[in-house]
Amino acid sequence: MRVLTGPIGDARPLGTVSSEELAVAAGVNSATLRKDLSFLGSYGIRGVGYDVATLVERLSCTLGLTEHRAVALIGLGNLGQALAGYGGFASRGFRIAALIDADPRRVGTTVRGLRVRHIDEFEAVVDECRITIAVLAVPAIAAQRVCDRVVACGVTSILNFAPAVVSVPPHVDVRKVDLAAELQILSFHESRKAALAGARR
Amino acid sequence: MRVLTGPIGDARPLGTVSSEELAVAAGVNSATLRKDLSFLGSYGIRGVGYDVATLVERLSCTLGLTEHRAVALIGLGNLGQALAGYGGFASRGFRIAALIDADPRRVGTTVRGLRVRHIDEFEAVVDECRITIAVLAVPAIAAQRVCDRVVACGVTSILNFAPAVVSVPPHVDVRKVDLAAELQILSFHESRKAALAGARR
DNA sequence: TAGATTGTTAATCGATTAACAATC
DNA sequence: TAGATTGTTAATCGATTAACAATC
Structure with missing residues (x-):
């Protein structure tokens, strides 16, 4: 065995x-x-x-793990920084190839060895780095606007961490990651535990 | 309509x-x-x-949204900070009631109006704030150790953001959030798009 | 009443699994 | 060969949905 x-x-x-x-x-x-x-x-x-x-x-x-897809990470607030340093990506065949932000104070700084570039350069970045997937870690208010620009640059796979629903043309895949959803599932189980304990009392 | x-x-x-x-x-x-x-x-x-x-x-x-569950957020690196500021929690009935870290440089600082407390105080914090759910945003290497302490303090619902699998006793619910999993699903679709485009060529 | 829409039954669909012939 | 384990069929299970009686 x-x-x-x-x-x-x-x-x-x-x-x-x-x-x-x-x-x-x-x-x-x-x-x-x-x-x-x-x-x-x-x-x-x-x-x-x-x-x-x-x-x-x-x-x-x-599973496409041999391809090492180039991912652009858009938005370098706390969540973006956390994703940039997340251990689970590289081992699954993803390479964060570009970091993008709209804030001039962040543009030009270096995060984990990559220079942060302005969203206005995104089209060039897509070509240059052969980006196939964009990860959105921007504020909810900016999500749709940024998403539209990403789609306009020809990216057809988007992972959305912003707490906002974005709409895209039919040929584009969007997956939304809802960090609160899992918590809600846990909470539902917790309620049932409490109800059960109440019933036994 | x-x-x-x-x-x-x-x-x-x-x-x-x-x-x-x-x-x-x-x-x-x-x-x-x-x-x-x-x-x-x-x-x-x-x-x-x-x-x-x-x-x-x-x-x-x-769905338990009326209860406003008290959540303890453990680990205040980038991911923890991002979660502390995440918009989706409050609207779904979760209140981040306590912030916990092990790093003395972080303990005592204030994040979003809450004072960060040391993991050694966790048992007291659970009682004081009536914590029912713990959110783990700690490094992978620390996940199991922290998880054991959380369980020892009587918390039975854990949301694990660390890129590590933790084991717990049967009465404890753990949900693992794998930030790379969604990316992988997208990537799989992307591969199929590429294959399709190749077939048409 | 006539039109609209719910709540639920029965049919359909797809996913899971037990069982086993094929075969190493 | 005898034992083990795959690959697949057929049965089971559960979830989805069309259809419709109930009823506002």
Whole structure:
């Protein structure tokens, strides 16, 4: 029995691993896991399991982890600074290639080795750095305006951290990250715990 | 026809609204919406729609928005500072009641009107401020250690922003927010766009 | 009343999983 | 070969939605 520590993506090449082992580690059913892996093609070996190296290679490819996408981070307030330093990006194939802000006091400063550039230069930055994804960490009030400029520069994937809903043309993908939503889910469970405790009393 | 702007929760009391209108605004099927609302009980009026004021009241109650939960924010680096200033919390019934850090240089400073207190005081803070939820915005390396202390102080709901998986006893709820996960989903769509463009060429 | 809209049933759809033939 | 494990089928489960009786 091999022991997997940490997320599946971190698994070291230890030979092979069975769907059952992966399923236990991931907390899912082994049939589901096999079905999901079969999406990549038949890379498992019956009676043996999956070759870890092959699996990592195939998964990385399919998930686009081998491409190292260039991301532009727009807005360098506290949230932007936090995202610039967030550990989870590089390991998943994202490279923060450009930092953008509208505040002249921030433009020209250096954050984590990158010079902050003005939003007016964004079109040039997109070309230069081959930006495919923009991350919005701007104030809610500025979100739509900045989003429009981003779309105008041909970027078609946007991750929106601003607490505002933005509208975009149909060919553009926007994902909104709502930092309060998770808290709300927790709170809902907490209410139920309280109700349960009340019922027992 | 009434026009709803922004998320449903922000709807101003304009009299009544139909399930169809709400469904269009929320981008879901009207039958689904009616079924979900019926979970609250029968508060709609046949042939008329839903009274907006009643609906807001019932929803707020059920989602725990009327309770104004006291949240402790632990870790005041960039991410912590960003969360402290995040607009989405208050409107959803969360009050950041305490700020906690381990760095003596941060302890005692004031952030958004709250004095930052040392993690060693956490047990007292929980009692004093009636904390029910802890938000972890600490470095990955410290996450498990801090989490253990939080659990030891009797907090049973934790929102983890640290890029690390923490383990807790079964009676504790942890939700992990992975800021890179959303980016990865976008990236996956982006890969498919590129593949599609390639196929057309 | 006639028109509109809810609340709910029954049908549909998709996702999950147990089971097992294929095969290493 | 015998044991193990995959890949996939068929069954199950749950969620979504169309349809409509109830009723304002």
